[in-house]
Amino acid sequence: MTVPAFNSVAWFEFGTDQPEKVKEFYGELFDWNHVLNTNTPGVTYHSVVPPGAQQPAGGVWESEGKFPNYAIFYVLVQDVTATVERAGELGAEVLMEPVSDSAGFTFARLRDMVGNHFGVFSVPAP
Numbered sequence: 001m002t003v004p005a006f007n008s009v010a011w012f013e014f015g016t017d018q019p020e021k022v023k024e025f026y027g028e029l030f031d032w033n034h035v036l037n038t039n040t041p042g043v044t045y046h047s048v049v050p051p052g053a054q055q056p057a058g059g060v061w062e063s064e065g066k067f068p069n070y071a072i073f074y075v076l077v078q079d080v081t082a083t084v085e086r087a088g089e090l091g092a093e094v095l096m097e098p099v100s101d102s103a104g105f106t107f108a109r110l111r112d113m114v115g116n117h118f119g120v121f122s123v124p125a126p
Contacts, residue, residue, distance in 0.1 A: 007076070012048075046060040079122065091113040092112050096119075
């Protein structure tokens with residue numbers, strides 16, 4: 001298994017109120033498999049496993065209409081809190097403060113100065 005390098009795009013996510021359509025479209029287009037993964041209470045999340053991969057590379061979050069549909073990328077960082085602070089110093093807006101799921105992954109979402117929505121995440125310590 002190859003571990004992504006820090007500060008590289010290492011995850012993608014779709015947030016949608018029509019998860020079955022999204023999963024069907026991208027599954028047919030790219031031959032992606034989807035695995036139900038709900039590490040966070042109150043969230044229905046389907047991990048995306050590309051063909052030949054041993055681990056997920058992205059996910060589909062069922063929004064249930066609670067937020068607009070989106071597609072974003074996440075950058076793997078060593079320290080989410082420090083990265084969010086630095087992004088703020090550079091003019092980014094914090095859309096979602098750092099949170100951790102039950103598996104120990106930490107996530108945050110930001111908007112850069114021109115309006116692009118992106119995320120950062122870190123993995124649990126070994």
